[in-house]
Structure formats: structure tokens, C-alpha cells
Amino acid sequence: MQEPVREKLRLLPVQPGVYLMKDNRGRVIYVGKAKVLRNRVRSYFTGSHDRKTQRMVSQVADFEYIVTDTVVEALVLECNLIKQYSPQYNIMLRDDKAYPYIKITNEPHPRLEIVRRVQKDKAKYFGPYPNASSAAETKKLLERLYPLRKCKRLKKKVCLYYHIGQCLAPCEFAVANETYDQIIREISSFLNGGHREIVKDLREQMEREAERLHFERAKDLRDLIAHIERVMEEQKVTVADQVDRDVFGYYADKGLLCVQVFYVRAGKLIERSVSVMRHYGEPAEDFLSYVEQFYYQHADVPKEVLLPQGIDSGPLAGWLGTKVLHPQRGAKRQLVDLATENARLALEERFRLMERDQDRTLGAVAQLADILGIPGASRIEAFDNSNIQGADPVAAMVVFHDGQPLRSEYRKYKIRSVQGPDDYASMREVVRRRYLRALRERTNLPDLIVVDGGRGHLNAVLDVLEDELDLDIPVCGLAKDDRHKTSQLFFMRDPEPVPIDRHSQAFYLLERVQEEVHRYAVTFHRQTRKKTGLASVLDGIPGIGPQRRKALLKRFGSLTAIRSADVAELQSAGLSRALAEAVLAHLAELPGGRRPEEPAVPPGTAAEDPGVQG
Secondary structure (H helix, E strand, C coil): CCHHHHHHHCCCCCCCEEEEEECCCCCEEEEEEECCHHHHHHHCCCCCCCHHHHHHHHCCCEEEEEECCCHHHHHHHHHHHHHHHCCCCCCCCCCCCCCCEEEECCCCCCCEEEECCCCCCCCEEECCCCCHHHHHHHHHHHHHHCCCCCCCCCCCCCCHHHHCCCCCCCCCCCCCHHHHHHHHHHHHHHHHHHCHHHHHHHHHHHHHHHHCCCHHHHHHHHHHHHHHHHHCCCCCCECCCCCCEEEEEEEEECCEEEEEEEEEECCEEEEEEEEEEECCCCHHHHHHHHHHHHHHCCCCCCCEEECCCCCCCHHHHHHHCCEEECCCCHHHHHHHHHHHHHHHHHHHHHHHHHHHHHHHHHHHHHHHHHHHCCCCCCEEEEEEEEEECCEEEEEEEEEEECCEECHHHCEEEECCCCCCCCHHHHHHHHHHHHHHHHHHHCCCCCCEEEEECCHHHHHHHHHHHHHHCCCCCCEEEEEECCCCCEEEEEECCCCCCCCCCCCCHHHHHHHHHHHHHHHHHHHHHHHHHHHHHHHHHHCCCCCCCHHHHHHHHHHHCCHHHHHHCCHHHHHHCCCCHHHHHHHHHHHHCCCCCCCCCCCCCCCCCCCCCCCCCC
């Protein structure tokens, strides 16, 4: 058993859910469900097993899990994930089997059906239900309670169902649309949770039959109640509307923010991603900043985006061009809650793993130096750029010493010489400025430079160091995949990526460095955007010059804060009453809403280099 697996086994929760076993290439080789995740997953690595299980366990290099609220949700989610990944060790569910739905057909004379496919036919679908026999029994009960037609084609005359009160006989008698509408509303209410009253009546009937010693009839009623309760047990991982949506949840603690994204496609939860990062502002604002960056870097925008309550997403919805919802109840709210709960558990797991990793940090530094074949990696300097289509381009550098961030030596740069979105030219400029100054001031040079980018970014840095500055410093580049996860490590001029175990301490250290420099660059870029956007608005107000604009920026910090201020508050920033009223009048006439707020880095987080930002 590999060490990362052993560590994660100790941290498993005692809740129901689904687990995904992965091999050393990150491929999902098995998906399973569990009533108690801790017991089920640990059981694979203890005791004796059959040959197939032993072979599967021998290939497990890592595992993930998704916590659910009920075992039913775990069943449905397991089915969805098996269809998504087709794992080699899942034999039974690799065919086209699907859980059943109860359907109210969209016909002039509707009827109830059990189906296994949701189609876009304007019918009403309820489910899916993991227990097919219970779904069938519940359909029979509904057919006894509500007199919809039973035959696929209308008969020429009334049948037995009409005579026993279970059909309205549309074959002979006209049935008003209002009658069908009322029946469909009642069935929908039943299948959406209104079954409790009927279960209560059935339970009372069962008790009466038992008192009369009619035990067979009481047993039938008991079984029917059990069927209804099984089929109506709530699950939220599949929604019958077939809508594509991304579901976000987040949790923050001890300076870390964890964001969980559920990818729901055609109504089914098929995948999730987890990101853990440092943050310094308000958790809700930093979470929204993450969501904005998420869609800046992904072209696939679904029909709906679901966010937790308390997030100001107005500007986000505007430029995304899709629905951004904050559900308050129902299945969508439950999906958001489930994502939030998984984010909480993921962050707690990260904290516990970090505690165990503290003793291994120096080992990770030594391991990284050994992998790259360099004398040491005690001091690492990492660079990243940030801009949106070339606007407000900036860059950032972070420093790690013995595997720990050295924030007092972080630096921020405004790009001076590059026009338009040219990442390579921006990287050359920043590296040139950084190490020219280091040579001039004779400060410490790093043991290793890390670039957030692939082969092109790496070559840009090497061109400056080797050809212009004549410096011999090892440089590596970290390329990401389409899910924005670190996937390849390039080193110096070697055209092939360096083989590195994705579960090693060295790789984990590189990921931390990459996440930190990306976060720092994005934060600085958002602060720059906010200030330049506010300055451009204030420049259009007669009487507001550079000094007063600077005073307003210092006093309020954002356009929203100025709009919300009254005349007296503006006067406190050095404006006359007439000018304060003119400012508020001008801002009131601006079209649209405010720009998205960005998290700010508090004073003292990183040293301001007076020669760097200019």
C-alpha cells in the first residue's frame, strides 16, 4: 500500500457515499458505494479477498470519495459515475442499465408508465428510483388512487377498470382537461413528497386490520407502505429536468478556502472537482473571485450555475450570459448543500494531511532536487502572469524557503513594455527586471525557478537568463491540463516532460508553489482592475483631479462604497458639499451595475518593492 493511500484511509468519514479507486496514471479503475465510507474502503486493504479484488487493490495508487446524505443517493451516484468512467473492474453496471422513472405521459388522455430513459417529450418524470420493484408497486398504488387510463390504446368500450372506479373511460365519455390537470397535480404532489398523508392512512388501515385479526391484509398493507417509503426516499444527485448545470459549494477556515464543483450534465451528477487555496479577504468575496476565474479559463458554460446563498453574483450573471441561481429550497438547494458539505470535509482532510506533512517538508525539498538532478532546492522563486485579454497586465513572484512560503519576499509587477495578451513577452520582462535588480543589489539568487506554464513559458525565461544575463539557474515549468490541474513538469531545455510521481511529496510541493503564485498574481490583477476602473469613472467628474481621486480611493476603495456613501461621508474625504453632491449625481447616472469586487491582500502580507510596481 502506498503511503498517500495509508494516510487518507485514516481520515475517511463515517458517512454514506461513493468512492473512486485510481491507478498511478490517475485513471478511475473502480467505483463503489458504501453505507459507511470508512469501513468499506478500509476493508479493501485488510483481510483476504478473491483474485479479482486483490488485482484491483494492487493497482490502487489513490482514491477519492464523495459524501452523500443517504444510501439511495450513493446508489444513484455510483450508477452515474460508472457510466461516466467505465472502470475496468466494474463489470455489472457497464451495460446500458438505468434506474427507473415514473412517467406521466404528455397525451390527450395521460397515463402512468415505468421507463428507464428521460426524453424531451414534455412528459413529467419522477425519479430515478434504485428499487425497481418498489417503483412498480408505487405505480400500482397510484393507478388505484387516481383513475387515469391503463391501456396503451383506447378500447372501443369501457373495461373492468371503469367499473371498479380506476379509470375515467375516455374511450366512451368525454373527460375535461381540468379533471386531468387536477389528477396530474395530485400525483405530482405525491411523488414530490406529498405521499406522507397516504402513508399515514395506510398505516391506520393496517392497524385496524391487525386489530380485527386480518393478518394477511395487514401484512399486504405493511409491504405496500414499505414499498412507498423505499421508492420515495429522497435523492438529489439526479434531477429529471435533463439540464446541464455547475453546482458550487465552498468552505473556509484557518486561511484556506476549499471550493467544490459538481458537474451535472443532462440532470446527472457525473463528475466533481476540488480546489483548495489560501485566501486573505472575506470568504464569500474570494469564493466569487474563484468562480469568475473558473469561467474566464473555461469556455464550457452550462445552462445554469448554482451558488450558495449570500453571494453577490449580479455582475457574474451579466457577462456569463446564463442563469446564476441561489436556490433556497428543493433539489437544487440540496445539491448546493451537498457540494458545501463535501467542501468542508475536503478542507478538514487537507488540514489533517498538512499536519502530517509538516515533518516531511524538508524531505520534499530534497526529493525535488534529486528528481531534477540539482544540488538543492532550498530557495524557490515562482512566477505567474495575470490579465484578461491583455487588459491591466500584471505578474507576481512568490518565494518558498525550505518548502514554506516566505511572504516578506513576495513581489508584484505591473507589465510596462508589452502591448496586448502576450504571456511570453510579459514573462521575459518580469524575469529580466527581477534578476537585473538582484545582480545590481547582490541579493540571494534562487536554487530553482518555477514558471506557471509549459514549454513556451520555460523557454522565454531561459532566453533571458542564459542569453541576456548569463545566469545559470535551474528552471522548471508546470503545465496544466484542461481541468486546470498540474499535469506535466518540464525542466530546462529537455523537450520531454520529467517523469514524477503525482502522489510524491515533491509533486505536492510544486503544486503548493504553483497554487500560491497563481493566487497572488490573480489577486493583484483584480486589485489593479478595481482601481483603474474606479479611476476612469472618477476622471469623468469635473472638479475631481488626481489628488481628490487618490483621497477617494484611499477613503472608500470601491465604486460601490462611494455610491453607498452620503454627502457628509464624501465631505470627510476632503470634498466640498457641492462637489460631493455632483459626484453622487454623476454616479447615479451611470448605466449598469458595479464591477465584481476582488479580495484584497491586507497590509503586511507581502513587502511592497518601490522599484517593482512602477
